[in-house]
Amino acid sequence: MNRGLRYGDGFFETIRIKDRQIPLLDFHLTRARLSAKAMEMEWPNHWDATFLEDQILENNRSSDVIARVDFWRAGQGTYSPEMNNIEFDVSYRAYQPVHSVFTLNGAHWHNEVSALEPVQTVLYEIDRKPIWEWSFIKSTSAAFYVKAGIWLRKQEDANDLILLNTQGNICEGLTSNIILKIGNRFVSPSPDQGAVEGVYQSYLSSIIPLEYVPISVQMLRGADEIWLTNAVHGIRRAQLAR
Numbered sequence: 001m002n003r004g005l006r007y008g009d010g011f012f013e014t015i016r017i018k019d020r021q022i023p024l025l026d027f028h029l030t031r032a033r034l035s036a037k038a039m040e041m042e043w044p045n046h047w048d049a050t051f052l053e054d055q056i057l058e059n060n061r062s063s064d065v066i067a068r069v070d071f072w073r074a075g076q077g078t079y080s081p082e083m084n085n086i087e088f089d090v091s092y093r094a095y096q097p098v099h100s101v102f103t104l105n106g107a108h109w110h111n112e113v114s115a116l117e118p119v120q121t122v123l124y125e126i127d128r129k130p131i132w133e134w135s136f137i138k139s140t141s142a143a144f145y146v147k148a149g150i151w152l153r154k155q156e157d158a159n160d161l162i163l164l165n166t167q168g169n170i171c172e173g174l175t176s177n178i179i180l181k182i183g184n185r186f187v188s189p190s191p192d193q194g195a196v197e198g199v200y201q202s203y204l205s206s207i208i209p210l211e212y213v214p215i216s217v218q219m220l221r222g223a224d225e226i227w228l229t230n231a232v233h234g235i236r237r238a239q240l241a242r
Helices: 003-007 025-038 049-057 109-114 143-153 199-205 217-222
Strands: 010-018 064-073 086-094 119-129 160-165 170-173 177-182 185-189 210-213 225-230 234-240
Touching: 003 010, 003 064, 010 025, 010 049, 025 049, 025 064, 025 199, 049 064, 049 086, 109 225, 109 234, 119 143, 119 170, 119 225, 143 160, 170 185, 170 217, 177 199, 177 217, 199 210, 199 225, 199 234
Parallel strands: 119 160, 119 234, 185 210
Antiparallel strands: 010 064, 064 086, 160 170, 170 177, 177 185, 177 225, 225 234
């Protein structure tokens, strides 16, 4: 009985393993605990960083790989679950390199980001992501993203997309958070705009003065740079194809 599969009653973390290390583990653990709390699941006290690191690394010996850790509510029941305990599973896939910056070296690492070949990106305006209290969770209920991903595959001039929320503001990328460089400012959609709470975005906010504000399409089009960030690739630079 996997309630994450049957009812979308779960969440997951996509984790980069680099040189047999998990550099963003603490940020993943923080988000996973917040997700469990929001979904009223009981996070075991012994599931700390050491425990999760051992579980993630013990079954894979590759030096550079992506682990997916799925968490779901244990037990039976339909829409009304019988318990709130958590179960989890770890799966792996190979890391596919892209033009990105993951490790931030030196005081001028953003120059390296600015030199990246940009990802051709388009606005997805067919559907808009709803804003609700669980929007920040990386949920196993992902039909909205799958539909957007199917649409993206049909676009010959784009490799990624940017989602809007129900307010018509910028929400996030298909698998990334959005950061704009506007002059000397770095801005990202505020938590009330419906984006998944990004692990790499949280890491970046501990390094740069990242401002969280509602971002209009006009702000996006006028930005000096558009960054797509996630825990797999780090930072990619984007460019609107249209």
